Amino acid sequence: xxxxxxxxxxxxxxxxxxxxxxxxxxxxxxxxxxxxxxxxxxxxxxxxxxxxxxxxxxxxxxxxxxxxxxxxxxxxxxxxxxxxxxxxxxxxxxxxxxxxxxxxxxxxxxxxxxxxxxxxxxxxxxxxxxxxxxxxxxxxxxxxxxxxxxxxxxxxxxxxxxxxxxxxxxxxxxxxxxxxxxxxxxxxxxxxxxxxxxxxxxxxxxxxxxxxxxxxxxxxxxxxxxxxxxxxxxxxxxxxxxxxxxxxxxxxx
Amino acid sequence: xxxxxxxxxxxxxxxxxxxxxxxxxxxxxxxxxxxxxxxxxxxxxxxxxxxxxxxxxxxxxxxxxxxxxxxxxxxxxxxxxxxxxxxxxxxxxxxxxxxxxxxxxxxxxxxxxxxxxxxxxxxxxxxxxxxxxxxxxxxxxxxxxxxxxxxxxxxxxxxxxxxxxxxxxxxxxxxxxxxxxxxxxxxxxxxxxxxxxxxxxxxxxxxxxxxxxxxxxxxxxxxxxxxxxxxxxxxxxxxxxxxxxxxxxxxxx
Numbered sequence: 001x002x003x004x005x006x007x008x009x010x011x012x013x014x015x016x017x018x019x020x021x022x023x024x025x026x027x028x029x030x031x032x033x034x035x036x037x038x039x040x041x042x043x044x045x046x047x048x049x050x051x052x053x054x055x056x057x058x059x060x061x062x063x064x065x066x067x068x069x070x071x072x073x074x075x076x077x078x079x080x081x082x083x084x085x086x087x088x089x090x091x092x093x094x095x096x097x098x099x100x101x102x103x104x105x106x107x108x109x110x111x112x113x114x115x116x117x118x119x120x121x122x123x124x125x126x127x128x129x130x131x132x133x134x135x136x137x138x139x140x141x142x143x144x145x146x147x148x149x150x151x152x153x154x155x156x157x158x159x160x161x162x163x164x165x166x167x168x169x170x171x172x173x174x175x176x177x178x179x180x181x182x183x184x185x186x187x188x189x190x191x192x193x194x195x196x197x198x199x200x201x202x203x204x205x206x207x208x209x210x211x212x213x214x215x216x217x218x219x220x221x222x223x224x225x226x227x228x229x230x231x232x233x234x235x236x237x238x239x240x241x242x243x244x245x246x247x248x249x250x251x252x253x
Numbered sequence: 254x255x256x257x258x259x260x261x262x263x264x265x266x267x268x269x270x271x272x273x274x275x276x277x278x279x280x281x282x283x284x285x286x287x288x289x290x291x292x293x294x295x296x297x298x299x300x301x302x303x304x305x306x307x308x309x310x311x312x313x314x315x316x317x318x319x320x321x322x323x324x325x326x327x328x329x330x331x332x333x334x335x336x337x338x339x340x341x342x343x344x345x346x347x348x349x350x351x352x353x354x355x356x357x358x359x360x361x362x363x364x365x366x367x368x369x370x371x372x373x374x375x376x377x378x379x380x381x382x383x384x385x386x387x388x389x390x391x392x393x394x395x396x397x398x399x400x401x402x403x404x405x406x407x408x409x410x411x412x413x414x415x416x417x418x419x420x421x422x423x424x425x426x427x428x429x430x431x432x433x434x435x436x437x438x439x440x441x442x443x444x445x446x447x448x449x450x451x452x453x454x455x456x457x458x459x460x461x462x463x464x465x466x467x468x469x470x471x472x473x474x475x476x477x478x479x480x481x482x483x484x485x486x487x488x489x490x491x492x493x494x495x496x497x498x499x500x501x502x503x504x505x506x
Contacts, residue, residue, distance in 0.1 A: 017459050020296045021430070022286030023474060024461065026279065029301065033275030043273045045308075046301035048282065051459070055298075078440035079460040080447035119443030138464075154462060177274070187331035190372030194333035206270050206304070207332040208277065209407060211391075221276060 008041040008172045011063040014048040015056055015074035015084050016153055027155040028073040035162045040171030041069065051075060056087035064147055069169065074153030076143065078119040084150060085143065089127035092145065099126045102141050109139030135160045173225040178234045181219035181252030184241070185209075192240045193220060200233040202226045219252040261294040261425045264316040267301040268309055268327035268337050269406055280408040281326040288415045293424030294322065304328060309340035317400055322422065327406030329396065331372040337403060338396065342380035345398065352379045355394050362392030388413045426478040431487045434472035434505030437494070438462075445493045446473060453486040455479050472505040 012032050018024040026048070033043045044067060049055040056075070063070045075084030089096045102124035103116075110116045123140040126132075133142030133149065135157060142161040143150040151161040186193075186207045197205045203224040210217050220237060224230040234250070241248045265285050271277040279301070286296045297320060302308040309328075316323045328337030342349045355377035356369075363369045376393035379385075386395030386402065388410060395414040396403040404414040439446075439460045450458045456477040463470050473490060477483040487503070494501045 014299075017457070017476075018461055018474065019282065020286055020299070021428070021474075021476070022283045022288075022290060022296070023430070025283040029272065030275045030278040033273055035275075037275060043275070044303065046267075046273070046299070048299035050297065077460070077462060079443045080450060081457075081459050114438075114441065117440065119440040122443075123440075154464065156464060175274070177276070185367075187370065187372040187376075188367065190332045190375075197333065204270070204334075206334050207330070208271055209330060211407065211409060221271065221274075223270075223274070 006172050008069075008170065009044040009067040010036055010041050010069040010071060011045040011047070011067045012043060013056070013059050013063060013070060013072045014046065014153075015051060015072055015087075016048070017050050017081075019048050019074075020050055028151075028153070028158055031155060031159060032071055032073070032162065035166075037175060039166070039169055040174045041169065042175065051081050051083060053083060053087045053090060056084060057091035060088055060091040060148065068147060070148045072148065072150045073158050076123065076140070076150055076152055078122050078140075082122065085125050085127060088143075088145070088148060088150065092127055094128040096125050097128045098124050099130065099132060102126065102132055105132075105134075105141060106139055133161045134164050175223055175225055176227055176230050177221055177223045178230060178250070179219050179221050179252030180234060180237055180241070180248055180250055181217060182241070182246055182248030183215055183217045183253075184246050184248065185216050186218040189218075189241065189244065189246070192237070192244065196233060196237045196240060199236065200224075200229055202229045203233040205233070205237070217253060221252075259425050261322075261423065262297040262320040263289055263294050263322040263324060264298040264300070264320045265296060266309070266312050266316060266323060266325045267299065267406075268304060268325055268340075269301070270303050270334075272301050272327075273303055281404075281406070281411050284408060284412060285324055285326070285415065288419075290428060292419070292422055293427045294422065295428065304334050304336060306336060306340045306343060309337060310344035313341055313344040313401065321400060323401045325401065325403045326411050329376065329393070329403055329405055331375050331393075335375065338378050338380060341396075341398070341401060341403065345380055345401075347381040349378050350381045351377050352383065352385060355379065355385055358385075358387075358394060359392055386414045387417050428476055428478055429480055429483050430474055430476045431483060431503070432472050432474050432505030433487060433490055433494070433501055433503055434470060435494070435499055435501030436468055436470045436506075437499050437501065438469050439471040442471075442494065442497065442499070445490070445497065449486060449490045449493060452489065453477070453482055455482045456486040458486070458490070470506060474505075 130145035206221045383398035404411045459474040
């Protein structure tokens with residue numbers, strides 16, 4: 001495997017009781033997944049764990065050794081239930097320290113917003129040795145230590161942090177995808193899908209059924225890092241669907 | 254701990270490349286989480302893994318030994334990328350067999366829909382020893398084997414399967430919750446939240462900030478299995494917020 005063929009992988013650890021209780025519908029998995037695609041990094045596993053030191057620590061240690069990057073969302077705010085920094089520091093065996101630049105950012109941010117109290121100063125705490133992921137929206141920065149990137153749980157703030165990381169992480173070939181879809185029952189084209197995939201060894205085809213207005217449809221997503229093979233695979237699939245008499249739409253429906 | 258105090262736990266394993274690529278935003282985590290709350294079962298971990306035999310198998314074996322129940326979503330359809338049954342069977346060390354009742358259900362369902370072909374018959378395959386989770390929407394049933402409950406990835410079909418499981422799983426005390434919220438910066442009430450939580454040992458308070466129309470607010474979610482202590486905790490928190498001069502709303506905003 002040459003350097004350019006190396007596949008870069010990432011895991012996402014979503015930290016938060018509010019996701020596990022169903023109170024809050026997670027928006028970060030899809031957001032981080034899409035962003036990683038563009039960086040040439042594959043999101044390969046997601047875990048959601050509660051706001052508990054040991055559960056966060058176990059997950060961090062399992063994921064940071066298995067993947068190139070581990071992103072976390074949640075638990076870096078000012079309140080008592082924000083324990084992600086403590087949990088990651090404990091997992092890494094380093095103390096928690098006040099990051100001077102984070103403190104300065106927060107002092108500046110809260111100058112016109114009531115001043116920097118003890119709770120707000122919590123957001124300057126980092127595992128020793130960490131760098132900051134700057135965030136213009138709320139002042140409080142994200143944290144980067146080793147291959148771990150810690151972000152806020154609020155999706156709009158996490159988005160700002162991803163934005164400031166854009167282009168800064170080493171990645172590989174971007175996974176390209178094309179979608180073909182129509183009012184097709186996937187169970188009627190299962191053989192075709194399997195054969196087309198087998199004929200294109202660097203492509204993967206996913207089949208995603210949907211049900212709308214009492215009708216059954218499916219989208220077929222073809223993924224490859226090779227643009228030519230991707231195009232050839234899409235052509236072959238479209239030909240096959242046409243020969244079977246299906247109406248379909250490149251781009252999916 | 255008495256029998257009624259036993260906490261019943263569950264994990265959810267979301268199986269699907271489409272979630273990890275960001276193409277599809279997961280809806281099953283929140284759906285399963287909310288449903289479990291009502292059954293008196295706590296969702297304690299979620300993992301999302303790709304459509305790969307070994308990755309599904311590893312996760313199944315890790316989760317089924319750690320929790321009372323493991324739910325899976327995705328990968329039980331008719332196409333080549335639907336490998337969840339094979340992966341779970343391999344993880345359990347049992348063969349895959351055609352379930353006669355599932356076959357009968359599918360034969361009946363497809364009588365008026367083009368007949369039961371090989372692809373559709375795939376949806377009657379189960380790990381040996383499994384029972385079915387009946388589903389009126391699409392014909393194809395979910396699968397129950399040991400403490401593993403396998404459901405469809407399409408949220409509306411997963412919902413049908415959950416519905417047919419309602420009241421059938423042993424659970425414990427239901428985790429109750431109340432929300433109090435307002436245009437409050439959580440960093441201004443962090444001490445109050447911590448003190449109120451410390452004063453109610455069977456309650457947990459989560460603090461969830463939000464940003465809307467350029468303003469900052471927060472919802473505080475108080476959780477307990479004890480209705481009296483929950484009510485007392487909510488009262489104490491509301492008194493504290495009132496004394497600090499905040500406008501807030503029981504029920505949250």
